[in-house]
Amino acid sequence: MTLGLPLIARFNINYPGFALPVDLTLPGHGVTALFGHSGCGKTSFLRAVAGLERFPDSYLEVAGEVWQDDAKGLFVPVHRRAVGYVFQEASLFAHLSVRQNLAYGLKRSRHSAGLAFEQVVDWLGIEALLDRRPERLSGGERQRIAIARALLSQPKLLLFDEPLSALDIKRKAEILPFLERLHSQLDIPMLYVSHSPDEVARLADFLVLLADGKVLASGLLHETLARLDVADAFADEAGVAIDTVLAEHDVQDQLSRLDFPGGSIFVARQAQPLGRKLRCRILARDVSLNLERQQHSSILNIVSARVLDFADSATPGNILVRLDAQGTPLLAKITRRSLNHLGLSPGMVLWAQVKAVALLE
Amino acid sequence: MIVSEADLDALLLTLKVAGISTGLLLLIGTPVAWWLVRTPSRWKSLVNAVVALPLVLPPTVLGFYLLVAMSPTGMVGRVTTALGLGTLPFTFPGLVVASVLYSFPFVVQPLQTAFAAIGERPLEVAATLRANALDSFFSVAVPLARPGFIAATVLGFAHTVGEFGVVLMVGGNIPGQTRVLSVQIYNHVEALEYAQAHWLAGGLLVFSFAVLLCLYGFNAGTVKK
Numbered sequence: 021m022t023l024g025l026p027l028i029a030r031f032n033i034n035y036p037g038f039a040l041p042v043d044l045t046l047p048g049h050g051v052t053a054l055f056g057h058s059g060c061g062k063t064s065f066l067r068a069v070a071g072l073e074r075f076p077d078s079y080l081e082v083a084g085e086v087w088q089d090d091a092k093g094l095f096v097p098v099h100r101r102a103v104g105y106v107f108q109e110a111s112l113f114a115h116l117s118v119r120q121n122l123a124y125g126l127k128r129s130r131h132s133a134g135l136a137f138e139q140v141v142d143w144l145g146i147e148a149l150l151d152r153r154p155e156r157l158s159g160g161e162r163q164r165i166a167i168a169r170a171l172l173s174q175p176k177l178l179l180f181d182e183p184l185s186a187l188d189i190k191r192k193a194e195i196l197p198f199l200e201r202l203h204s205q206l207d208i209p210m211l212y213v214s215h216s217p218d219e220v221a222r223l224a225d226f227l228v229l230l231a232d233g234k235v236l237a238s239g240l241l242h243e244t245l246a247r248l249d250v251a252d253a254f255a256d257e258a259g260v261a262i263d264t265v266l267a268e269h270d271v272q273d274q275l276s277r278l279d280f281p282g283g284s285i286f287v288a289r290q291a292q293p294l295g296r297k298l299r300c301r302i303l304a305r306d307v308s309l310n311l312e313r314q315q316h317s318s319i320l321n322i323v324s325a326r327v328l329d330f331a332d333s334a335t336p337g338n339i340l341v342r343l344d345a346q347g348t349p350l351l352a353k354i355t356r357r358s359l360n361h362l363g364l365s366p367g368m369v370l371w372a373q374v375k376a377v378a379l380l381e
Numbered sequence: 382m383i384v385s386e387a388d389l390d391a392l393l394l395t396l397k398v399a400g401i402s403t404g405l406l407l408l409i410g411t412p413v414a415w416w417l418v419r420t421p422s423r424w425k426s427l428v429n430a431v432v433a434l435p436l437v438l439p440p441t442v443l444g445f446y447l448l449v450a451m452s453p454t455g456m457v458g459r460v461t462t463a464l465g466l467g468t469l470p471f472t473f474p475g476l477v478v479a480s481v482l483y484s485f486p487f488v489v490q491p492l493q494t495a496f497a498a499i500g501e502r503p504l505e506v507a508a509t510l511r512a513n514a515l516d517s518f519f520s521v522a523v524p525l526a527r528p529g530f531i532a533a534t535v536l537g538f539a540h541t542v543g544e545f546g547v548v549l550m551v552g553g554n555i556p557g558q559t560r561v562l563s564v565q566i567y568n569h570v571e572a573l574e575y576a577q578a579h580w581l582a583g584g585l586l587v588f589s590f591a592v593l594l595c596l597y598g599f600n601a602g603t604v605k606k
Contacts, residue, residue, distance in 0.1 A: 072505055098508035105509035111502050115524040125510030173510050
């Protein structure tokens with residue numbers, strides 16, 4: 021098995037009036053999110069990986085196979101690349117039934133990634149839809165079929181081009197658990213293009229941030245989200261993602277305790293069993309700072325943290341402060357006045373009050 | 382019996398010409414239509430104009446040039462003679478060649494519209510599902526362009542059945558060889574055999590109407606679906 025080898029991409033994405041030079045080495049496992057606003061070139065990058073676009077003087081290596089090397093005049097055509105591509109619109113073949121759509125890639129695949137028809141159908145919960153025609157499906161169902169179809173083509177790399185952006189919130193919530201299940205059960209690396217901070221924080225292990233015609237940052241999600249220069253690109257949605265373990269249920273107060281290396285936080289009582297891993301998102305705007313531990317506060321979640329550094333935020337008069345809670349990074353958004361008033365400086369230890377925690381699973 | 386044996390011969394010949402022509406039209410028209418939709422070539426407009434020419438050209442003009450080209454001294458004629466095929470004018474194959482040229486736009490244009498309506502996406506999807514260009518053409522483009530193929534077949538056939546000018550110029554009026562229905566009607570009228578002309582003319586009228594009714598009925602059906 022060659023799984024786990026990195027994806028190496030050097031593209032000169034170039035259109036009239038737009039250029040995005042890319043030089044990335046991405047992990048050969050887990051979910052890598054490509055985040056950026058529309059028009060930042062993230063879809064072009066994904067299309068170049070699939071071979072749907074060809075940019076000059078480029079190089080692409082996936083799982084040890086070179087798919088494009090213009091120095092040697094090499095370009096593997098799309099149909100010879102073992103990718104599974106999920107487009108923004110499901111794009112099911114209108115002339116085929118659901119079952120035939122699923123079989124289309126399956127019967128043309130040249131090797132097996134070990135994904136059996138029954139298993140994929142079961143994962144995506146589409147058993148009952150197999151004999152339907154695509155036009156008789158809801159948007160969410162269609163996208164599930166499209167994901168299953170991509171999986172059944174036995175890919176070595178899964179590419180998602182904003183698969184949820186054409187869906188309403190309810191349909192999104194219907195698909196996200198399926199994507200998470202893929203994440204936890206598949207060994208196939210995934211590239212996930214999105215402009216939704218929520219989806220990125222929820223699904224990704226690795227983050228590539230594109231903005232202003234360049235790769236602004238790339239790195240592990242938890243570290244990258246906490247970078248001050250990156251956080252700014254998320255504007256009001258700046259925040260960190262932390263992985264926690266469900267440690268205690270308090271039946272009387274209807275709370276659950278989540279532990280992470282830097283401490284613990286309480287959230288509304290969860291249904292999952294103890295020991296379950298849960299990812300949370302804490303937005304910078306929901307964290308306030310205190311020099312002393314507040315004894316008389318309604319805020320439940322207070323974490324001890326050390327100031328690492330700070331920088332001006334996109335909002336005038338506001339500062340983003342990067343904190344370290346014993347290895348877990350946190351971000352806080354405070355006013356410049358508060359910064360001066362508290363006399364914050366790197367190295368200071370203080371208390372971070374967390375007003376809201378969003379559970380992502 | 383008002384419909385004579387000669388009329389029946391003309392009918393059978395017409396169906397034969399139209400059938401063979403339609404087959405050839407689809408065979409040649411499909412790749413041409415596909416190329417016209419997909420090509421970035423700058424020759425596209427030129428080819429489009431040439432394909433559409435029979436729509437506006439008087440059939441006698443087309444017939445005249447075909448006759449000249451296929452004559453023993455013409456360009457096509459010299460090739461066919463050299464190949465030992467003889468010359469094409471006033472023969473059944475000549476009639477088929479002329480019919481194909483004359484009905485070409487009626488087949489290419491509906492196919493072109495249908496192929497263009499498919500868009501890029503289904504073909505991209507097919508490629509990411511490991512289908513090569515030829516495979517995706519037959520497994521995706523052709524089935525999705527089905528309404529276009531039906532329209533092209535019906536129009537190509539009906540238009541070939543109905544032609545007169547080109548047939549008369551290139552094929553002449555040889556019984557059993559090139560005397561098709563439209564020419565036979567002309568013969569009847571010339572001979573003042575109006576009753577027989579009525580039978581054939583009326584038959585063609587009903588046929589044409591039925592064909593168009595089926596076509597529009599089918600298209601309405603697919604739209605509803």
